Amino acid sequence: MKLSIERATLLKAVSQAQSVVERRNTIPILANVLIEAEGDTASFRATDLDIEVVDKANAHIERAGATTVSAVTLHEIVRKLPDGALVTLTDDSATGRLTVEAGRSNFSLATLPKEDFPVMATSEYTANFSAPAPVLRRLFDKSKFAISTEETRYYLNGVYMHVADADGGQVLRCVATDGHRLARIDADLPDGAAGTPGVIVPRKTVAELRKLLDDDDMQIAVSVSETKVRFATPSITLTSKVIDGTFPDYTRVIPTGNTRRLEVDANDFAKAVDRVATVSSERSRAVKLSLDEDRLVLSVNSPDSGAAEEELAVAYADEPLEIGFNAKYLLEIASQVDRENAVFMFNSSGDPTLMREGNDTTAVYLVMPMRV
Amino acid sequence: MTDTLGVNMSALCRDCLTTFDTTGRCLSCGSPRVVRHAELLDLTIAHMDCDAFYASVEKRDNPALMDRPVIIGGGDRGVVSTACYIARIHGVKSAMPMFQARKLCPDAVVIKPRMSVYADVSRQIRQMMDEMTPAIEPLSLDEAFLDLSGTQTLHGLPPAVTLARLILRMRRELGLTGSIGLSHNKFLAKIASDMNKPHGFSVIGRAETADFLRDKPVRLIWGVGAATQQSLDRAGIHTFADLLRWDQSDLVARFGAMGDRLWHLARGMDNRTVQRNAPMKSISNETTFHTDITDRDLLLGHLWRLCEKVSDRAKAKELAGRVATLKLKTKAFKTLTRRVTLRDATQLADTLYRHLAPLLDVETTQGPFRLIGAGLSDLCPQDQAERVGDLLDPMAHKRGQAERATDQIRAKFGTDAIFKGRALR
Helix, strand or coil: CEEEEEHHHHHHHHHHHHHHCCCCCCCHHHHEEEEEEECCEEEEEEECCCEEEEEEEECEEEECEEEEEEHHHHHHHHHHCCCCCEEEEEEECCCCEEEEEECCEEEEEEEECHHHCCCCCCCCCCEEEEEEHHHHHHHHHCCHHHCCCCCCCHHHCEEEEEEEEECCEEEEEEEEECCCEEEEEEEECCCCCCCCCCEEEEHHHHHHHHCCCCCCCCEEEEEECCCEEEEECCCEEEEEECCCCCCCCHHHCCCCCCCEEEEECHHHHHHHHHHHHCCCCCCCCEEEEEEECCEEEEEEEECCCEEEEEEEECEECCCCEEEEEEHHHHHHHHCCCCCCCEEEEECCCCCCEEEEECCEEEEEEEECCECC | CCCCCCCCCEEEECCCCCEECCCCCCCCCCCCCEEEECCCCCCCEEEEEECCHHHHHHHHHCHHHCCCCEEEECCCCCEEEEECHHHHHCCCCCCCEHHHHHHHCCCCEEECCCHHHHHHHHHHHHHHHHCCCCCEEEEECCEEEEECCCHHHHHCCCHHHHHHHHHHHHHHHHCCCEEEEEECCHHHHHHHHCCCCCCCEEECCCCCHHHHHHCCEHHHCCCCCHHHHHHHHHCCCCEHHHHHCCCHHHHHHHHCHHHHHHHHHHCCCCCCCCCCCCCCCEEEEEEEEEEEECCHHHHHHHHHHHHHHHHHHHHHCCEEEEEEEEEEEECCCCEEEEEEEEEEEECCHHHHHHHHHHHHHHHHHHCCEEEEEEEEEEEEEHHHCCCECCCCCCHHHHHHHHHHHHHHHHHHHCHHHCCCHHHHC
């Protein structure tokens, strides 16, 4: 194999590969990226056995072939090469080395046989549809903060992507929860997405997927089966196993009887919460919200370190309410709001509180209160 | 250390508490039980250790046992928690597996520990110590560090005399004996109390600290167990003299924080203060089975009962914990420890069990097991526990309330008044 490729193109392909490979793994081949050269395309494939990413890039192929080399080392080298450099990769099957040349730099890297590289079994996808990158970006960006890290409830360690019935008909919906917070984000159902099986997309896949979604004009091809999910752009294909488990019935926990309505500027609210939480000494950082007519008082009272209080002008017309929250959870949901005011719907100080942006019900957040 | 030929030695009669400075027996009562040391009246840090505490309490309460070997411990499968001095002659030691102890000493009377009785006696001893100094650091029911600095003006007696008086009171009022180690820091005081057991009174002064330690093995250091001992052996460190040959920086480089401590201890230096009420770091209980267990349901039954014990203790201390730990010991004595960090601190048996049961499920293939344990650590006050509910488990709150109600019923009608079905497995 011998190919020449532009440094920037190579860097992009290799950086995606190196973030998929596991830093600490016991199977040497899994640290490697499989480079395949054919026609005018070089493809870079990496896997951790749960996720596989293939990045195809234009290259000048002098001699077709394939080999595998350490993804992290190759990435480090390419990263340090000067911008605009032309990089030549040459595989010498006699020595088992891959030569990386750019200008006067010359590297010789150990390789492993391409036959040893595990290629993820292809799946029969039961649903295929296409969605604009900004739509998927919103679905996953706004839900991923609520993904659980609890190992015992492994089925919460991802975003549940599924087709759901909403007021205006079927939607493509992403839900994540850790039991303390929940995010439910809806998007118009893309053509051909009806009948897509619900899948739990693992946390790491969500992070890798995010790298495909930066380009506003990109259409992402989505394929789903019971066991796998695939996201593809013309150059990058990300395939992932989904979490083998049942996502809990979240619809039961979304309250419908919360009637006490608070409307507040999300940014002012977040800043005030952050300020008063400064004096909190405990790990849980409890903040108390005291609501009275058009008045919200945020307070923290920690016996060890001190107290803080801040008042905000808000729209609130119900009977007075005192309710506590973990400051971190409040900041997280408040930061999801970017266009309109944040609207909180409370029931009692022991029940889950609902938050949305204005009257937009396509993004709904739940947060459990905290005893204060 | 005592020295019968010493000149300028202070002497203290342990029977009549007279101090004098001549050699030989007590001038006042003629007792031979005299402790002598040049620094006797100046040293202030002590370690008091009851002699074969549990066994001594049992013998006191049942004089028929007085001349018989007594072992406190549980069942065939447990370990020896205390052996009386007669049983020790046969080679029985604390922490030795019970079957081995029985083999060494077939005549021994084996008694199940009566912890509540020992705790009562311990409280009585604690009261006596409270009258001596506020700076008491109990290490367990039967031993404690005492700092008697500045108490001479209060009691009109040097610390050594106050300590000897404590031992006299323990013997007269409680019928128990204990040993005293007196020195200038905790490390040496603890070593000293062990030097002349039972009913000992040993002193390590500043002047002889270096000489005293030089040829002693490093395993004297509290906290140097088999593992540390091994890595010390590999470094060629067996005695304190070996330690003295090392630079401080080399010891730190090789053994980390422990290295720094070793460097200081080798020079008889230990600046840890006697901490009253050292905060509790964890609460755990474990049980050793009669016969090894593989069955998941049986294991879960034991786990639940342990969770209840841990939870009861946490509730009694008004504490909650953020880390739940499961401990298992396999048939081959391999110990497995699995822990999970909870998002919300808890003191509830139910919550603890629900987090530990899945950990047990993962490990059942490693069985059969001879021991199971449950624990809570990363403790905090109980008002910081169970503060956030779980969206996905709305019943958790109800179960918590049910557990509190169960606790109240038990407090009124006894532990057996009400229990969960899973406790019967």
